[in-house]
Amino acid sequence: MRDKRRVLLYGVIPLSLGLLFVALYFSGVTALQELASPAEDREFGLIENIQNLIILSGALLCWRALRREADSAWRWVWRLGVFACAVFFMEEIDWGDHYWGVLTGAERTAGEYFNLHNQGDINRWLKKTVDIGFVLFFFFLPLAKGRLREGLRPLLPKLHSALTLLGGVITSNLAHGLEDAGWANNGSLYNNISEFRETFTYWVVVLYLWELSALRRGTVTGETT
Numbered sequence: 001m002r003d004k005r006r007v008l009l010y011g012v013i014p015l016s017l018g019l020l021f022v023a024l025y026f027s028g029v030t031a032l033q034e035l036a037s038p039a040e041d042r043e044f045g046l047i048e049n050i051q052n053l054i055i056l057s058g059a060l061l062c063w064r065a066l067r068r069e070a071d072s073a074w075r076w077v078w079r080l081g082v083f084a085c086a087v088f089f090m091e092e093i094d095w096g097d098h099y100w101g102v103l104t105g106a107e108r109t110a111g112e113y114f115n116l117h118n119q120g121d122i123n124r125w126l127k128k129t130v131d132i133g134f135v136l137f138f139f140f141l142p143l144a145k146g147r148l149r150e151g152l153r154p155l156l157p158k159l160h161s162a163l164t165l166l167g168g169v170i171t172s173n174l175a176h177g178l179e180d181a182g183w184a185n186n187g188s189l190y191n192n193i194s195e196f197r198e199t200f201t202y203w204v205v206v207l208y209l210w211e212l213s214a215l216r217r218g219t220v221t222g223e224t225t
Contacts, residue, residue, distance in 0.1 A: 003160075011163030014203045018171035021047050021196055025175070028184035039186040042195070043098045051199055052092055058206040059085035065213040074216060081209060088202075127194060130201060138165060138204060154215055157208050164207070168200030 024036035024046070037045035062081030069075045093099070138161035145153050175196045179185065189195055 006158060006160040007163065010158070010160040010204070010207060011167060014164050014200055015167035015170065017050070018167055018196055018199060019174075021199070022171060022175050022178065025189065026178045026183040026185050030186070033184075033186045033188075037186070037188040037195075039188045041098065042188040042192070043093070045188070047189075047195055047199065048092070051195075051202055052089060054199070054202040054206055055085050055089045055092065058202070058209055059089065061206065061209050061213055065209075065216060069216060134165060134201070134204070138162065138208075155212070157204075158211060161204050161208070164200050164204040168197045171200070172197040 021036055024032045027033060033039075035046055037047050042048060059082050062078045062085060066075055066078035066082065069078055090096070138157045139159075141148075142156050142159040142161065145156055148156070172194065175193045179193055
């Protein structure tokens with residue numbers, strides 16, 4: 001039963017969500033495209049805001065784990081998790097610059113960003129680093145579980161994480177293919193088709209935090225997971 005739930009959480013749900021985003025964006029129906037990613041500012045669309053909610057759920061999960069954690073070292077782990085999620089969330093919303101622009105009418109020069117990850121070539125190199133790091137951490141490490149020290153094994157990601165990574169690849173390739181084929185869209189994600197894959201990136205990280213939180217909860221209460 002546990003494995004079936006993980007297949008659902010790691011595979012079926014994120015892939016369904018990603019395919020829904022692709023269907024909306026390339027639907028050719030203006031209202032649906034604007035729902036997914038508004039032409040005026042994609043930051044206020046469903047795709048970006050679902051990502052924000054996923055990140056915030058990660059912060060909440062770490063905060064709750066911190067509240068019940070007794071071990072001092074692990075408390076710092078959860079504090080770091082809350083901090084990292086907060087930073088990623090602020091980067092995603094351009095440190096509030098999107099909302100400030102709406103409230104004040106102020107506009108930045110085209111191509112200018114307030115956040116860090118869109119400065120220069122940082123985003124391009126960040127994507128490559130994340131891709132390599134995620135394949136190593138979420139795929140190869142679980143495969144090598146039997147060769148690692150027994151004390152480290154419970155901390156490894158579940159091999160089900162590969163389902164999430166695969167879903168991201170499928171969705172991203174589909175979106176790139178539809179864009180290259182000229183399928184109707186509003187252009188809001190031009191040169192930013194990677195946004196579809198980004199949802200999977202946050203999703204697999206939050207699931208790892210969820211698994212880690214369940215492990216620590218079991219350690220504290222004696223529950224099994």
